[in-house]
Amino acid sequence: MKILLRILIILAVAAVVVGATAGVTQLSAVQAAMGSTGAGHHRDFPQASSTTGAVSSQSGSTALTDTNQSSAASTGDQPGERFGNSRGAQGSSLLGLSEVLKNLAIVAAVSLVFVAGSWLSHRLRPRLTPAAVSKAVQD
Amino acid sequence: MQPTRLQRLNPTKTNLWFDLAIFVAALLAPAVFLTGLTIHEWLGIGLGVAIIVHLLLHWQWLVQVTKRFFTRLPRSSRINYVLNSLFFVDMTLIVFSGLMISRVALPLFGIELAHGGIWQQLHIFASSFMVFILALHVARHWKWILNAVQRYVLQPVFRPQRRLAVPSTPATLNKEGAL
Numbered sequence: 001m002k003i004l005l006r007i008l009i010i011l012a013v014a015a016v017v018v019g020a021t022a023g024v025t026q027l028s029a030v031q032a033a034m035g036s037t038g039a040g041h042h043r044d045f046p047q048a049s050s051t052t053g054a055v056s057s058q059s060g061s062t063a064l065t066d067t068n069q070s071s072a073a074s075t076g077d078q079p080g081e082r083f084g085n086s087r088g089a090q091g092s093s094l095l096g097l098s099e100v101l102k103n104l105a106i107v108a109a110v111s112l113v114f115v116a117g118s119w120l121s122h123r124l125r126p127r128l129t130p131a132a133v134s135k136a137v138q139d
Numbered sequence: 140m141q142p143t144r145l146q147r148l149n150p151t152k153t154n155l156w157f158d159l160a161i162f163v164a165a166l167l168a169p170a171v172f173l174t175g176l177t178i179h180e181w182l183g184i185g186l187g188v189a190i191i192v193h194l195l196l197h198w199q200w201l202v203q204v205t206k207r208f209f210t211r212l213p214r215s216s217r218i219n220y221v222l223n224s225l226f227f228v229d230m231t232l233i234v235f236s237g238l239m240i241s242r243v244a245l246p247l248f249g250i251e252l253a254h255g256g257i258w259q260q261l262h263i264f265a266s267s268f269m270v271f272i273l274a275l276h277v278a279r280h281w282k283w284i285l286n287a288v289q290r291y292v293l294q295p296v297f298r299p300q301r302r303l304a305v306p307s308t309p310a311t312l313n314k315e316g317a318l
Contacts, residue, residue: 006198010191014231021232025257096173103166103270110274111281 154196155287161189165273169266180237180244187234190227219279226272229265236262 024030164186171179194201204212204220238245239258245251277284 003195006195007191010194013227014235017228017231018235021235021261025261031257092172096170099170100166100173103169106270107166107274107277110271111278114275114278115281 150196151287152291155284155291157189157193157196161186161193162273162277164189165269169270177243180241183234183237184244187230190230194227215279222272222275222279226269226276229269229272232261232265233269236265 164182167174168179168182168186174182204216208217208220236258239252240262241250241252
């Protein structure tokens, strides 16, 4: 019962977040801004409605030409088919693997910067001698 | 009274393996070219459920910090709380926008929503942002991760005889419970 209540609280907070976002997306200014920046900008998968076009990564590092987007998007199980050649599956896997590695590299880099920063701040912090501590207490 | 199997589980060990699974899922989920759309969508839904379980596992910390957020609280806890809140909002947006543009999971239940548009852009933006918040989340807990991996992964593998000397309830490791 307690766990159920907690789950309901979490879902309620999530509903507030979703509601607020849905409200914001209804604003014409936001729709205009998103429309101007995001037109034809799909990183992960092609639009189901389109039959031809380009799939590009958000970072702009990859761009794939595709002629069978509709069928590939509807099944979704064989992303390699999107490449339209025999090496499609391999290329697709490599692209996916590179994305995983990129994410892992971001996590590693941020962690390293954070660890280095905390280590440096620990090293640079002035250490109080017992005499200084007793003086501070007296003051 | 005999403790149940769940009560006998070491919380640190449970958290470590569960968090590791979430971490791997969070790295794999955005790579739709690797997993395929079906796995991508179900992994995303699973990740949403996993986040709820993760919050339930850390419920005490959550309640304590929420109560004391505007009063006395260590700065690190305050930063963690803000970061975790951002993470929760971001994950909620990813899962919800993902459901809105779902092509496999929801149609399986006969629900077909409009694809593309603002939800797709939001999904892409939120998932890119998620990687950075995940990185910060991992960085903020790197000491705990390092200690837990050393104790529960490396030590049992490389020095199994020393495992007997390790106390069964390592209070020092369970930093999440403490403020």
